[in-house]
Amino acid sequence: MATTPADSLAALEELRAWQTALRAQFPIITAHPDLAYLDSAATAQKPQAVLDAVHTYLTTSNANAGRGTYTWANQTTALVRDTGQRIKEFLRDPGPGQSGVHFVSGTTDGLRTIARDWLTAFLSDGDEIIVPFADHQANILPWLEARDLLARQGIRVLVRPMPYQPASGDYDLAALDRLLTARTRFVAASHVHHVYGGDMNIHRIRRLVGPRVAICLDAAQSIGHLPVSMTELDVDFAVFSGHKALALPGSGAIWARNTRGPRFTPGGWSGSPNTTGIVSLKAALGWLDSAGMGRIERWTRALASRLTDGLRTLPAYDILGCRRSLAADTQVQQRQGIVTFRHRAIDSGDLGFILFSHGFMVRSDSHCQGSAGEKQGSVRVSLHVYNTPEEIDQLLAVLATLE
Numbered sequence: 001m002a003t004t005p006a007d008s009l010a011a012l013e014e015l016r017a018w019q020t021a022l023r024a025q026f027p028i029i030t031a032h033p034d035l036a037y038l039d040s041a042a043t044a045q046k047p048q049a050v051l052d053a054v055h056t057y058l059t060t061s062n063a064n065a066g067r068g069t070y071t072w073a074n075q076t077t078a079l080v081r082d083t084g085q086r087i088k089e090f091l092r093d094p095g096p097g098q099s100g101v102h103f104v105s106g107t108t109d110g111l112r113t114i115a116r117d118w119l120t121a122f123l124s125d126g127d128e129i130i131v132p133f134a135d136h137q138a139n140i141l142p143w144l145e146a147r148d149l150l151a152r153q154g155i156r157v158l159v160r161p162m163p164y165q166p167a168s169g170d171y172d173l174a175a176l177d178r179l180l181t182a183r184t185r186f187v188a189a190s191h192v193h194h195v196y197g198g199d200m201n202i203h204r205i206r207r208l209v210g211p212r213v214a215i216c217l218d219a220a221q222s223i224g225h226l227p228v229s230m231t232e233l234d235v236d237f238a239v240f241s242g243h244k245a246l247a248l249p250g251s252g253a254i255w256a257r258n259t260r261g262p263r264f265t266p267g268g269w270s271g272s273p274n275t276t277g278i279v280s281l282k283a284a285l286g287w288l289d290s291a292g293m294g295r296i297e298r299w300t301r302a303l304a305s306r307l308t309d310g311l312r313t314l315p316a317y318d319i320l321g322c323r324r325s326l327a328a329d330t331q332v333q334q335r336q337g338i339v340t341f342r343h344r345a346i347d348s349g350d351l352g353f354i355l356f357s358h359g360f361m362v363r364s365d366s367h368c369q370g371s372a373g374e375k376q377g378s379v380r381v382s383l384h385v386y387n388t389p390e391e392i393d394q395l396l397a398v399l400a401t402l403e
Contacts (some may be wrong), residue, residue: 002314005061007302008301008302008303008309009107009367011299011301011302012299012302012303012306014056014298014387015295015298016171016215018295019299019385019388022047022291022385022386023051023385023386023388024067025047025048026046026047026048026386027048027051028043028045029045029087030033030390031159031384034321034359034374035359035360035361035389036359036360036361036391036394036395037361037386037387038223038339038360038362038381038382038383038391038395039361039362039363039380039382040244040337040383040384040387041221041244041338041363041380041382042244042363042382043216043243043244043249044243044244044246044384045285045370045386046102046246046247046248046280046347046382047246047285047287048286049286049287049298050246050247050248050280050283050284052283053279053280053282053283054248054279054280054283056274057079057275057279058276059102060198061075061076062076062275062276063075063076063275064076064272064275065077065079065080065272065273065275066080066273067272069354070124071293072270074115076275079275079278079279079282080103080273080278081387082282083101083103083176083252083278083279083281083282084100084101084103085101085284086196086256086285086286087101087253087285087316088101088255090223090228090285090288090289091223091228091229091238091255092228092229092230092231092283093231093255094230094231094258096259097260098257098259099163099230099255099256099257100256100258100263100264100265101217101253101254101255101256102252102253102256102264102266103133103252103253103273103277103278104239104252104253104254105252105274106241106242106243106249106250106251106252107138107164107219107220107240107241107244107252108138108142109217109252110239110240110252110253110254111138111139111142111216111218111239112141112145113254113266114142114148114216114237114239114254114256114264115142115143115145116142116145116146116149116267117264117265117266117267118256118261118262118264119186119262120146120149120150121262122185122186122214122261122262123150123155123157123185123186124155125154125155125156125157126156126157126158126183127157127158127183127184127185128157128158128159128160128181128183128184128185128189129142129147129157129158129159129160129185129186129187130159130160130161130176130179130186130187130188131144131160131161131162131188131256132157132161132162132171132188132189132190132336132370133161133162133370133371133372133373134162134164134169134369134372135162135189135190135193135194135218135292135369135370135373136190136220136367136368136369136370137188137195137220137366137368137369138218138220139188139189139218139370140344140370140371143159143186143188144159147159148302149236151216156240157192157252158183158272159196160179161186161372162176162187162188162323163175163176163179167259167321168196168198168321169195169198169206169321169322170196170198170201171189171194171200171201172175173205173208176205177208180208180213182210184209184213185213185214185369186213186214186215186216187205187209187215187216187310188212188215188216188218189202189205189212189215189216189217189218190218190220190221190223190398191217191218191221191222191223191228191233191238192219192221192222192226192321192336192338193321193338194223194338194367194368194369194373195321195338195367195369195380196319196320196321196333196335196338196340197304197336197337197338197339197340197371197382198321198335198336199222199226199336202215202217202233202235203232203233203234205275206233206234206235211269212260213234214237214260214261215236215237216235216236216237216239216365217233217235217237217238217239218239219238219239219240219242220239220241220244221244221336221338222240222336223240223244223245223304224240224245224246224284224288224305225244225245225296225297225300225336225337226293226296226297226300226336226355227293227294227297228293230255230257231315234396235257236256236257236259236261236392237255237256237257238254238255238262239252239253239254239255240252240253240286241257242277242281244285245281245284245285245288246284246288247277247280247281247283247284248277248280248281249277250274250277251274251278251280251281251314252281254266257403273311292383296384296385297336298338298339298394299315299385300336300383300384300385300387301335301336301337303337303383303387303389303392304336304338304339304383305335306389306392306393307339307381307392307395307396308339308390309337310393310396310399311341311396311399314396314399314400314403315403316337316343316344316345316402316403317341317342317343317399318339318341318344319339319340319341320341320342320374320378321340328341337382337383337384338380338381338382338383339380339381340367340378340379340380340381341378341379341381342376342377342378343379343381343402346402347377347393348364348365348376348377348378348379349364349365349377351364351402352364352365352379352380354398355379355395355398355403358398360391360394360395360398361380362379362380362381363380363382364377364378364379364380365377366378367380370373370402381395
């Protein structure tokens with residue numbers, strides 16, 4: 001059943017007091033009431049609980065992990081281990097005894113690590129992989145690097161482009177079905193598209209490819225933004241960045257299911273972990289769980305729907321991707337808290353400067369999209385729990401003056 005403007009309005013009214021209390025917990029937001037931060041897909045702001053956890057750690061027990069026998073070192077080692085378990089719980093891991101969590105500096109680092117240290121061992125001469133060339137470049141280049149590395153060893157791997165629906169930017173599942181062969185071994189995909197804001201329905205990809213094909217999920221725009229369940233998704237890897245999930249920059253993780261192909265183990269020597277980043281990640285996941293991921297998703301989807309509906313009344317703007325926010329079980333993908341658009345006469349970079357002059361911080365460029373993506377820049381509004389309906393209405397009012 002489609003989400004309607006009335007549904008979105010009801011969600012905003014129902015959750016208003018809850019959101020007001022949560023917004024007050026973000027110091028950078030409350031310190032700048034005259035600014036609207038609308039760039040959470042690039043990096044999310046941090047609640048006080050995350051800042052407090054990092055400060056407490058650095059002033060009471062800061063030490064390296066896995067390298068000492070004194071109390072602070074032991075506490076830090078335990079904290080790293082416990083955060084790995086916390087991530088499994090947060091992701092609704094169906095087999096925590098089999099899976100692994102490995103800390104990385106972010107999504108790009110994690111995807112490249114999987115490509116270098118796992119995929120090259122998984123593939124054989126003549127195998128095929130499917131890569132999403134209109135997604136973020138972090139989910140494209142590592143797989144091409146793995147192909148080239150194998151080619152230098154005399155192992156030929158065919159890279160097939162993931163097909164897309166031209167109007168919406170969703171994966172074209174009927175065309176994907178026709179691409180699959182007996183040699184398809186691996187599919188790279190995004191959970192939520194960083195430009196179009198669509199939930200890419202990974203569970204349908206799993207049904208198409210069957211049980212033997214490995215799937216690696218770029219979850220940078222989903223973890224920390226909506227409920228994520230590895231039980232439901234049945235992927236082999238999920239990779240995310242801490243800074244997009246309310247934690248500090250330079251933190252992130254690979255979750256590996258370890259049921260298809262060789263067990264994932266990062267190669268090389270394991271250096272000192274980013275302990276402050278890991279501390280912040282554990283605190284962020286705790287804060288998100290307490291806030292309620294389902295409510296966070298409802299709030300940001302309602303804001304995105306409000307913005308989309310408003311933009312549809314302004315003829316000077318073109319909305320990228322699906323123009324409506326729809327229910328999860330529809331054949332048309334639902335829009336999450338990302339809305340991307342262009343003005344038909346004003347350059348997107350110029351539009352970004354104009355909006356900032358009115359207090360709106362948005363992303364305005366090509367969004368690091370791959371070669372099969374948009375050829376022009378655009379303005380992206382990406383939302384989180386600290387954003388308000390008033391910010392959306394004020395943004396729409398400014399955009400209307402530029403008609």
